[in-house]
Amino acid sequence: MSEYTYVEKPFLDQLAALGWQIIDQGDGVPTDPAISHRSNFREVTLKEIFKQSVRAINRTNDNQEWLTDEQLEDLHEEILNPAGNSLIEINQNLLHFLLRDGEWKPTVDENTTTGEQNPDVHLIDFEHPERNHFIAINQFRINTPSRVKNHIRPDIVLFVNGLPLVVVECKDANQFTANPMYEAVKQLRRYSDQREETHEAGLREGEPRLFHTNQ
Numbered sequence: 001m002s003e004y005t006y007v008e009k010p011f012l013d014q015l016a017a018l019g020w021q022i023i024d025q026g027d028g029v030p031t032d033p034a035i036s037h038r039s040n041f042r043e044v045t046l047k048e049i050f051k052q053s054v055r056a057i058n059r060t061n062d063n064q065e066w067l068t069d070e071q072l073e074d075l076h077e078e079i080l081n082p083a084g085n086s087l088i089e090i091n092q093n094l095l096h097f098l099l100r101d102g103e104w105k106p107t108v109d110e111n112t113t114t115g116e117q118n119p120d121v122h123l124i125d126f127e128h129p130e131r132n133h134f135i136a137i138n139q140f141r142i143n144t145p146s147r148v149k150n151h152i153r154p155d156i157v158l159f160v161n162g163l164p165l166v167v168v169e170c171k172d173a174n175q176f177t178a179n180p181m182y183e184a185v186k187q188l189r190r191y192s193d194q195r196e197e198t199h200e201a202g203l204r205e206g207e208p209r210l211f212h213t214n215q
Contacts, residue, residue, distance in 0.1 A: 003027075007170040008138055008155050020158070021135040029153065030141045037135075037162075041143040041151065044210045046135070050076055050162030053133040057125040057161075066113040067121065075106055075121060079163065082212060087192065090212045124160055135159045148198065148205040152191050163213045167191070 004027035016022045023036060033039060037046040051072040055065050067075075084090035111119045125131045140157040144150060158166035169187045171180030189195050191206040198205050 002174060003155075003170055003172040006172050011156060011168070011170065012136060012138060015136045015158070019134065021133075023135065023137040025137070025139045027139065029151075030139055033141075036137050036140060041141050044142060044164060044207065044212075045076070045079065046159055046162035047076055048162070049133055049135070049159070050079075053161035054121065054123055057128075057131050058121055060111070060113055064113055066111050067108065068112060071108040071121075074108070075123075078106060079123075079213070080209070087194070087208055087211060091215055094213050095215065123163070133159075133161050142207045142210060144205070144207050146204075148203055152206055152210075154188075154191060154210070157210070164210055165214050167210060167214055 008027070009024070012022050012024055025035060030036065030041075033041050033043070037049055051069075054075065055067045055072060058065070058067050060066055079094065082090045082094050084093050105120045106123060107118050107120055110117055136156055136158050138156045139153050141151055141153050144152055154167045155170040156166075156168040157164050158168070167188065169184040169191075171177055171184045171187075173180045177183055186195075190198075192211045193199075193204055193206040193208050195205070
């Protein structure tokens with residue numbers, strides 16, 4: 001409880017003061033995925049928010065939204081099934097290039113409003129930050145069947161346009177936690193299945209997909 005009271009809740013309050021939408025689920029185990037804008041606890045993105053936000057920030061010169069539902073579905077699937085054989089490779093493909101509009105930009109087949117072929121799509125509006133959708137959700141439960149534990153619960157996940165860009169593990173310095181930074185890093189490595197001892201034991205843990213769009 002002290003972790004939530006002294007670290008997690010103050011951080012959520014600080015984010016709220018900066019204009020983030022906050023979904024505070026307390027410090028227990030969530031039981032309803034709809035509260036976190038999901039249909040089930042296996043989802044790592046906020047799909048409907050992604051579709052609404054990406055549609056809104058991609059407009060024609062005369063300010064018309066042009067992405068179709070099918071195109072938005074395909075873009076979301078592209079995010080969920082990225083190229084890369086490791087978490088680092090996937091980070092490079094998604095975060096450094098796709099999200100930052102670098103060498104590899106997401107495209108769709110056609111802008112059906114203007115007729116433009118293979119137009120680029122922006123997933124985040126870096127020129128007008130206020131046009132993006134910012135939401136922070138605490139106790140973000142993700143079910144992990146057939147792994148060491150049946151679910152993980154990162155303390156706070158920060159989403160921009162429905163994509164998890166930041167995963168926060170809160171730790172309180174107390175009689176049980178002498179080195180909170182070390183414990184937080186260890187926890188995040190467990191969540192992202194990066195602990196060597198777990199791999200050496202032939203086991204899997206956590207949910208690396210949550211970390212595809214963050215570092």
